[in-house]
Amino acid sequence: MTEAIDISTVLRTLADPTRRAVFERVVGAAEITVAELTSGSGVTQSAISQHLKSLKQAGLVIERPEGRKVYYRARPDGLVPLADWMSHYSAFWRDRFADLRSLLKDIDP
Amino acid sequence: MTEAIDISTVLRTLADPTRRAVFERVVGAAEITVAELTSGSGVTQSAISQHLKSLKQAGLVIERPEGRKVYYRARPDGLVPLADWMSHYSAFWRDRFADLRSLLKDIDP
DNA sequence: CTAATCAATTAGTATATACTAATACTTCTT
């Protein structure tokens, strides 16, 4: 059973543009090394490693060491906390759609 | 036409637990004042006002001043940037959130 | 008019964080 990861952690981790770009490259590449992620990133290898550590702790990526290289890939259910949080509020909006609409109509005729 | 809001801004704004709690209360209450949001929040009115300012700038809430009170409510398509981002980077999420995205976009304030 | 109420803003502070540079650790190559 996978450990439940705080939605705050997921949001905070993805909020940084550099780190999110790393995540997006990981998602797009299926498997990718730290060196590949560093090249063209605009930051140092150190920064990339630190971002990968954050992403790993947020449950968004997993690593596969192979020799002196480490391959990273996206964790399939890494976005589940975010999906759950969003679907919760979308359901709420769907339920309140009529009320919201009439409310807005009253405010802004 | 509504201005496009950076996904980083939305994520960063929702990442803070206190501010996200404010947003959730706004969503749940349809309309709510600053004083009501302050009560039971655990922080000062100043902090609440500052969080509301952030939420407003992130496109997540809108305000309706009435006398000396200011009523806040959730901006219906505030989460669209987040839904778009999620659907863009994974076919899995695109399928799962296609409905959410169109729902949010159809609700026009 | 005066005082109270509601919200926003400002200034100041403490903590978090994103980064680089330097270094350590491991694995591969020769």
Add this chain to the structure above:
DNA sequence: AAGAAGTATTAGTATATACTAATTGATTAG
């Protein structure tokens, strides 16, 4: 074995941010 290559970690720094206290501005009540 020695060095190179790939990655992680540490220390230090600069910036961002979440908060309180105090104040300001505006509206309502007595």
